[in-house]
Structure formats: C-alpha cells, structure tokens
Amino acid sequence: NMRMLWGGASASSQYEGGFELFNKGMDTQDCRRYIKRIDNATTSTRLLTKADIERAKHPLDGDFFPGRKGSEGLLHIDEDIEYLSELGIDIYRISIAWSRIFPTGEEETPNEEALNMYGDILKKLKSKGIKIYLSLTHYALPLALVEKYGGWKNRKLIDLYLKYAKVIFERFGEYLDFVVPFNEINTGFFSPFNGLGLLRDENRKGSGYDLNDIFAGLHNQFIASAKVIELGKKMLKASFGCMAACFCYYGYSCNPLDQLKTLQYEQINQWFFTDVLAAGEYPYYMKKYFRDNDIKVEFLPGDREILRNNTADFVGFSYYQSNVCAFEEMEKTAGNLVVSTKNPYLKANEWGWQIDPVGMRISMNKIYDRYKKPVMITENSFGYNDVLEEGNIINDDYRIQYLNDHFEQIKLAIDDGVECLAYLLWGIVDIVSAGSLEMTKRYGVVYVDADNLGNGTYKRYKKKSFKFYKEFIEKEKNVVKS
Numbered sequence: 375n376m377r378m379l380w381g382g383a384s385a386s387s388q389y390e391g392g393f394e395l396f397n398k399g400m401d402t403q404d405c406r407r408y409i410k411r412i413d414n415a416t417t418s419t420r421l422l423t424k425a426d427i428e429r430a431k432h433p434l435d436g437d438f439f440p441g442r443k444g445s446e447g448l449l450h451i452d453e454d455i456e457y458l459s460e461l462g463i464d465i466y467r468i469s470i471a472w473s474r475i476f477p478t479g480e481e482e483t484p485n486e487e488a489l490n491m492y493g494d495i496l497k498k499l500k501s502k503g504i505k506i507y508l509s510l511t512h513y514a515l516p517l518a519l520v521e522k523y524g525g526w527k528n529r530k531l532i533d534l535y536l537k538y539a540k541v542i543f544e545r546f547g548e549y550l551d552f553v554v555p556f557n558e559i560n561t562g563f564f565s566p567f568n569g570l571g572l573l574r575d576e577n578r579k580g581s582g583y584d585l586n587d588i589f590a591g592l593h594n595q596f597i598a599s600a601k602v603i604e605l606g607k608k609m610l611k612a613s614f615g616c617m618a619a620c621f622c623y624y625g626y627s628c629n630p631l632d633q634l635k636t637l638q639y640e641q642i643n644q645w646f647f648t649d650v651l652a653a654g655e656y657p658y659y660m661k662k663y664f665r666d667n668d669i670k671v672e673f674l675p676g677d678r679e680i681l682r683n684n685t686a687d688f689v690g691f692s693y694y695q696s697n698v699c700a701f702e703e704m705e706k707t708a709g710n711l712v713v714s715t716k717n718p719y720l721k722a723n724e725w726g727w728q729i730d731p732v733g734m735r736i737s738m739n740k741i742y743d744r745y746k747k748p749v750m751i752t753e754n755s756f757g758y759n760d761v762l763e764e765g766n767i768i769n770d771d772y773r774i775q776y777l778n779d780h781f782e783q784i785k786l787a788i789d790d791g792v793e794c795l796a797y798l799l800w801g802i803v804d805i806v807s808a809g810s811l812e813m814t815k816r817y818g819v820v821y822v823d824a825d826n827l828g829n830g831t832y833k834r835y836k837k838k839s840f841k842f843y844k845e846f847i848e849k850e851k852n853v854v855k856s
C-alpha cells in the first residue's frame with residue numbers, strides 16, 4: 375500500500391489574516407479578543423459570552439483580535455508554499471473559512487472572489503505535488519448563524535453546512551485527497567463556543583452551558599458530518615475521515631478507582647465522538663451518561679441510518695501530550711482543551727503540557743485497535759516561546775528533540791502493525807494559538823516575526839528544526855525507494 379505521508383497543518387483563522395478581504399463575514403474566531411494569559415485553562419479567550427460578541431462588533435481602543443490577523447498567511451502564501459515545497463512535504467492540511475464563501479451562511483450565491491482565492495492556493499499546492507487534506511471547518515462558524523440560530527444546537531445548520539460543502543466539492547473536488555468535515559469533533563464538549571458556536575451564559579451556574587444544548591449541537595454535527603460524507607462520496611474520489619483530539623489518559627496509580635475514572639474519562643472525552651463517526655452509532659455507555667445528566671438527544675427518523683451508512687474511512691487525531699486521571703483531585707497541570715493532573719514522570723512546557731512520546735505509540739495502537747481503520751496524526755508538535763536570535767537564527771533544539779522522539783514512537787507503532795496514513799506537523803509555519811490566542815506559543819519549523827498584539831514584520835525565518843524535518847522527510851522517501 376501507499377507509503378506513509380509526512381506533512382504540515384494549519385487552520386484558516388489562525389493563519390490567514392485578511393479580515394477585510396472580499397467582504398468576509400465575521401466568524402466566531404474573529405470575535406475572540408487577546409487577553410494576557412492568567413492561567414492555562416484559557417477560559418476568558420475560549421468561552422465567549424454575548425457581551426464578548428458585542429465588544430468584538432464595537433471594539434474598544436487597544437482591543438486586538440488575533441484571529442483577524444493570524445500570521446498574515448494570505449500576504450505570504452506564495453513564500454510559505456515555497457517553504458512547504460522545500461521541506462519536501464507530501465501533504466498539507468488547510469481549512470476554508472465558511473464565512474468567506476457565505477458571509478452570513480445564508481446567501482443565495484457564494485462569494486466568487488473568495489472561491490478564486492482558495493482555488494489559487496489549492497492549485498499552487500497541487501502544482502508542487504503536495505496532496506491536500508481539507509478541514510471543511512476549523513472552529514470558524516459565521517457569526518450570523520450564532521446570532522440568528524444560536525449556533526449548532528439548531529438543526530437548521532445542517533442544511534446550511536451542506537450547502538457550503540456542496541459548493542466546495544463542486545469547485546475544488548478535483549484537488550482534494552482527504553476531507554474531514556469538522557476539526558476535533560470533541561471540541562464541542564469542552565469548548566462549546568469554538569466547537570459549536572454556543573455562547574457561555576454568565577448568569578448560569580457551573581460551566582455556563584446547558585448540556586442539552588451541547589449534545590443537541592454535537593448530534594447536529596454528527597448528522598452533518600455523515601451527510602457531507604454521503605454527498606462527497608458521490609462527487610469526489612477523496613478519502614473522508616473524522617478527527618478528534620486524543621487525550622491519552624493514564625490512571626494516576628494502580629488504585630482501581632483511578633483506572634475506573636480513566637475508563638470513564640476516555641469514553642466521554644474521546645471515544646464517544648469517534649465511536650459515532652467511525653463505528654456509526656451512539657455507544658452503549660452514553661445511555662447512562664444521558665440518564666445521569668438528564669440529557670435528551672432528539673433523533674429524527676433516518677438519523678440512525680445516516681450515521682450507520684456513512685462512517686469515516688479513516689480516524690484522524692491530534693496528539694500533543696498525555697493526561698492523568700486521579701480519583702482524588704490532585705495537583706493540576708494543563709493540556710490541549712482540558713486541565714489534567716500532573717504526571718511525575720513527565721516534563722512540561724510553560725503552558726503545562728506534558729511531553730510524552732510513548733503516549734503517541736499507545737494512542738496509535740488504541741485507536742487502530744478500536745476501529746480497525748487507518749489512522750492519521752492530523753496535529754502534532756509542541757508550543758514553545760522561540761527566541762529570534764542575532765542573524766535571524768532560531769535554535770529550537772527542544773522542538774527537534776520533541777519531534778525526533780515522537781517520530782521514533784510513530785515508527786514503533788507502525789512496526790506494531792498500526793496502519794498510519796500520514797503525520798501532519800501542526801502550525802508548520804507559525805500561527806496564532808487556538809486556546810490562548812498567543813503568537814508566542816509557536817509550533818512551526820518556520821518562524822513568523824510577530825508578537826501577541828499583532829506587532830512585527832511578519833517576516834518568515836527558517837528555524838533549526840526546518841533542516842531537521844526536511845532531512846527526515848528525505849530519508850523517509852529514500853528508505854521506501856531502496
């Protein structure tokens with residue numbers, strides 16, 4: 375079968391900029407204001423309220439919305455594609471901003487200038503022999519759909535999403551190799567604003583969200599995802615996947631209660647979502663969770679068949695770190711989307727994310743074992759506040775170490791027998807972080823000269839890790855030939 379592919383990944387609102395371009399409609403990511411990080415839960419920059427939306431529409435002096443500028447990708451797209459080509463990557467993951475194509479989500483006809491812009495980008499990538507993985511949406515929901523329908527909790531969004539997907543497939547189908555309807559489908563559970571466009575209600579006790587809204591939103595996304603796959607398979611030869619954030623939970627000790635909590639945490643935080651999209655039905659254990667939390671998910675006639683008949687061809691996942699479950703609340707650290715218990719065996723970065731290469735091998739085996747479908751690492755790398763030194767040098771040896779250790783474990787998982795389609799280095803050209811909106815939380819092998827408030831030249835400089843990744847990919851390509 376095909377050699378494993380090595381590539382990179384980005385997301386529209388973290389990379390593009392071009393907020394004023396071609397009458398783009400505001401989307402949820404354009405509303406998120408930069409606030410200096412006070413804790414690693416990043417609640418204030420992730421879980422927006424109605425007041426936050428109003429402020430985004432009428433900003434105060436000094437307000438900065440990083441999603442509107444990203445890392446000025448659109449201003450540097452030709453140069454960035456040259457870097458990708460120089461690296462020799464096989465595949466590149468991008469997302470399209472829905473509100474560029476349909477500013478309010480409900481226009482009769484799509485925005486032709488925006489379509490042409492994305493068409494040019496896809497053509498340029500293909501002309502370099504780079505395969506395309508398209509996320510139809512990556513957190514960026516047209517704001518008008520939040521204000522008019524309350525976001526994904528309204529079933530109306532399914533048809534509007536299909537209308538958007540149909541245009542993308544008609545116009546770009548020939549360029550697409552892999553299509554995934556939603557980024558990290560489990561985000562809706564932790565980050566309901568990013569995942570589902572649900573506003574946090576400050577007057578509500580607890581998280582500020584009604585679980586019935588969250589699970590209605592998730593159900594609508596599951597149905598939308600399956601319907602997009604049904605439509606896409608009629609129109610394209612691409613492979614269709616699902617994708618979730620992988621948390622790789624460990625029990626804090628061999629205390630059975632720690633193991634029980636780990637089992638339950640992994641079910642509700644991770645397996646539930648890929649069970650629906652990759653296995654095609656709601657898993658048994660959610661019945662108890664819905665009963666215990668008084669949640670009623672409305673299934674319309676045909677819903678169960680749509681899910682069963684349109685499952686994902688492959689299971690993508692983002693992997694950054696592992697997490698710990700302790701039955702007794704213990705010392706907390708942080709991780710992608712969730713706050714987790716500290717693992718005494720692991721080192722962490724300044725955001726408290728714990729570095730665990732072996733967890734990558736464990737996760738690849740567990741996901742492959744569960745679905746017997748090819749897996750794909752759709753996000754990996756590590757956030758560091760890289761320093762631009764004299765002569766525009768960035769000595770990110772720590773990132774080379776992280777990547778090298780994770781590549782070793784990926785190869786061990788493949789030796790275990792796991793079928794892995796690709797590895798995509800997250801934020802391969804530096805972008806704005808999704809959780810904290812920080813430019814200084816850098817993942818890439820290409821540095822972008824900008825700070826957290828949008829100041830800087832936005833010039834690109836190759837980091838030390840650029841050469842490492844370029845040489846690694848070359849070796850990978852030669853090994854297969856020999």
Ligand code: BGP
Pocket residue numbers: 385388557558619692710711753757800806807808809810811815
């Ligand atoms: C995932 C998102 C990505 C990416 C990643 C890293 O949840 O799919 O958009 O940003 O997290 O997290 P952060 O950017 O917050 O460091």
